[in-house]
Amino acid sequence: MDRRRKPKLAVWKFSSCSGCQLALLNLEDELLQVAGAVDIAYFPEASRAVAKGPYDLSLVEGSITTPHDVERIKDVRRESKYLVAVGACATAGGIQALRNFKDVNEFVSTVYASPEYIETLAKSTPIADHVLVDFELRGCPINKRQLLEVLSAFLHGRRPNTPPHSVCVECKQVGNTCVMVAQGIPCLGPVTHAGCGALCPAYNRGCYGCFGPMETPNPEALSEQWGRLGVGEEEIVRAYRGFNANAEAFRKEGEAREKQDAQS
Amino acid sequence: MPGPALEPGTQVVMESSDLQKFIDVLWRKGYHVVGPTVRNGVVVYDELKSVTDLPAGWTDEQEGATYRLKKTDGKAFFAYGIGPDSLKKFLHPPVVRLWRARREGAGFQTVEETEEPPKYAFLGVRACDLHAVAAHDRVFTSEEYADPSYARRRRDIFVVAVNCAKAGNTCFCVSMRTGPKATVGFDLALTEILEGERHYFVVEVGSETGAAVLREIPFKEATAAEKSAAERVIAATAGQMRKALDTTNIRELLYDNPEHPFWDEVAERCLTCGNCTMVCPTCFCTAVEDVTDLAGETAERRRHWDSCFTEDFSYLHGGSVRASAKARYRQWMTHKLAAWLDQFGTLGCVGCGRCITWCPVGIDITEQARALRDKGRIERPSVTVGEHASP
Ligand code: SF4
Numbered sequence A: 001m002d003r004r005r006k007p008k009l010a011v012w013k014f015s016s017c018s019g020c021q022l023a024l025l026n027l028e029d030e031l032l033q034v035a036g037a038v039d040i041a042y043f044p045e046a047s048r049a050v051a052k053g054p055y056d057l058s059l060v061e062g063s064i065t066t067p068h069d070v071e072r073i074k075d076v077r078r079e080s081k082y083l084v085a086v087g088a089c090a091t092a093g094g095i096q097a098l099r100n101f102k103d104v105n106e107f108v109s110t111v112y113a114s115p116e117y118i119e120t121l122a123k124s125t126p127i128a129d130h131v132l133v134d135f136e137l138r139g140c141p142i143n144k145r146q147l148l149e150v151l152s153a154f155l156h157g158r159r160p161n162t163p164p165h166s167v168c169v170e171c172k173q174v175g176n177t178c179v180m181v182a183q184g185i186p187c188l189g190p191v192t193h194a195g196c197g198a199l200c201p202a203y204n205r206g207c208y209g210c211f212g213p214m215e216t217p218n219p220e221a222l223s224e225q226w227g228r229l230g231v232g233e234e235e236i237v238r239a240y241r242g243f244n245a246n247a248e249a250f251r252k253e254g255e256a257r258e259k260q261d262a263q264s
Numbered sequence B: 001m002p003g004p005a006l007e008p009g010t011q012v013v014m015e016s017s018d019l020q021k022f023i024d025v026l027w028r029k030g031y032h033v034v035g036p037t038v039r040n041g042v043v044v045y046d047e048l049k050s051v052t053d054l055p056a057g058w059t060d061e062q063e064g065a066t067y068r069l070k071k072t073d074g075k076a077f078f079a080y081g082i083g084p085d086s087l088k089k090f091l092h093p094p095v096v097r098l099w100r101a102r103r104e105g106a107g108f109q110t111v112e113e114t115e116e117p118p119k120y121a122f123l124g125v126r127a128c129d130l131h132a133v134a135a136h137d138r139v140f141t142s143e144e145y146a147d148p149s150y151a152r153r154r155r156d157i158f159v160v161a162v163n164c165a166k167a168g169n170t171c172f173c174v175s176m177r178t179g180p181k182a183t184v185g186f187d188l189a190l191t192e193i194l195e196g197e198r199h200y201f202v203v204e205v206g207s208e209t210g211a212a213v214l215r216e217i218p219f220k221e222a223t224a225a226e227k228s229a230a231e232r233v234i235a236a237t238a239g240q241m242r243k244a245l246d247t248t249n250i251r252e253l254l255y256d257n258p259e260h261p262f263w264d265e266v267a268e269r270c271l272t273c274g275n276c277t278m279v280c281p282t283c284f285c286t287a288v289e290d291v292t293d294l295a296g297e298t299a300e301r302r303r304h305w306d307s308c309f310t311e312d313f314s315y316l317h318g319g320s321v322r323a324s325a326k327a328r329y330r331q332w333m334t335h336k337l338a339a340w341l342d343q344f345g346t347l348g349c350v351g352c353g354r355c356i357t358w359c360p361v362g363i364d365i366t367e368q369a370r371a372l373r374d375k376g377r378i379e380r381p382s383v384t385v386g387e388h389a390s391p
């Protein structure tokens, strides 16, 4: 990379809660370093100053839920040399993808007084369904250490170290007790993408799957085990219908168990 | 203190009331003492200052995918079965920094890792884990591929073994010829005995360093009755063991059946989560990663545990060589029970049973080996490599 000119960074928001952008602001200790290393050209959540594109790196938070989003993400892509989707919304559709399993028009007419003003798509979808994405950073929210890693890797032209294996690998490396084996608590760790440092098992909770499916997930086998731990089909469906409900492996397992539940 | 000549093999008796003195002596001699303690529902190895930290009054029940700590009213310090971690955590830690670099003009200057690890004394190490250390010695201290990080941590360790007084439901050391009695790699080996009101240890000397420690605490010569009490404890443990892995021609069995449909069955259940390799005391695979800071002023190379169950582990140009769960489980088991013999002259399994207990779905290597034996066939003539089984 050209070391003379600071690369221009833009942060975009689509349908999301802004939690991932907050991860960037929460970098507290490192934020000045970030500001020193990149030119924060567009980040409405943090600053009103706007520098025009093109941008060297765009971080995109949020999912695509409206016809307007579909157009806007194309503009962002056009203006960005690298586009990194951050968070469960941008990489899987987010919690708002729960609408994908129902009829969105029903929600609209129940929730809004004047539904005719609402223009929305039937499904909430990840950025990669619409434009080419150079890198996906998982998590709901993303982990700030990993965000820093992605930024450093981008700045120095190397691959980010954000391993796609299970949460279990991290869980064992930090020395947690396995809550599933030692306490019989259902845990999504074995099918979930690493990145959080196995936070929940460290507090005696099963993993909720915020980082979405790991590289080669086998949710079917995990559900069988949950069944042996006494977890019912309905609860299993609910577990997969979280922030990453629309991620393929989780969506399929949720649908499969829903069918089973309906039959029983 | 006058008394018996403390040669390797000599057995003496230490009263349980002197165990604290024993721990104190180790600290005084400059060791960082590590021993079993209950933490967060399991027995782990951690720093040990006081006998009150030992898991007295605790035992556990283990099955495939299940571990439960149980309170007992017993006084034994070591009546528990092994927990998820082993000496691997200390001698081959999950993350090790190999070097750092600092930018200097157009180039960079590397900074050596010089941090001296603590001199560890391990208390309560079981026979299988001693064999695991011996296996790691072969992996990490061979002439061609010596690993300085392991060598530094390993060099000055002091090992106090404890002969198992209870067979866990998942272990199978008897069939692997690695336990339950500690036979190699210890400075002192204890057998804990409770007889009525009396609570003592029969201590076997394993090295001169061990003898030197012993000389600083009260002990007396073991009587024939005390020695046979210790033998009975070990024999009873061996007799309780339910699981076994038949190692006859195991290498040929694995090499001759790579395409057997048996592998598809286990692949359906395997989560490729990697827990088995993380808890296995002999699994040693690592990956290195390079990290830089934002400013690009410093960089470092870290080595961390990896697993043959991850996709990146077999990533070559263009993709992962072992893309399927089938390929990964097969790799793991074939390496442990066949290729290790060719590579290191020993099996890669010491029969500790951790991979069975801590596999979230309870996949059992002994059952897998049995299923393969029932279904597969051996075509090649069997060849004996190395000492087989016992490292
Ligand atoms: S607690 Fe969950 S994440 Fe941790 S090892 Fe167990 S199953 Fe895996």
Ligand code: SF4
Residues within 6 Å of the ligand: A167, A192, A196, A197, A198, A199, A200, A201, A206, A207, A208, A209, A210, A211
């Ligand atoms: S739910 Fe899972 S992925 Fe999310 S923070 Fe907890 S352990 Fe990590």
Ligand code: SF4
Residues within 6 Å of the ligand: B276, B279, B280, B281, B282, B283, B336, B348, B349, B350, B351, B352, B353, B354, B355, B356, B365
């Ligand atoms: S393969 Fe399993 S039983 Fe064998 S040494 Fe490793 S963890 Fe223990």
Ligand code: SF4
Residues within 6 Å of the ligand: B269, B270, B271, B272, B273, B274, B275, B276, B277, B309, B358, B359, B360, B361, B362, B363
């Ligand atoms: S054998 Fe068990 S612990 Fe090992 S990767 Fe498969 S599911 Fe995970």
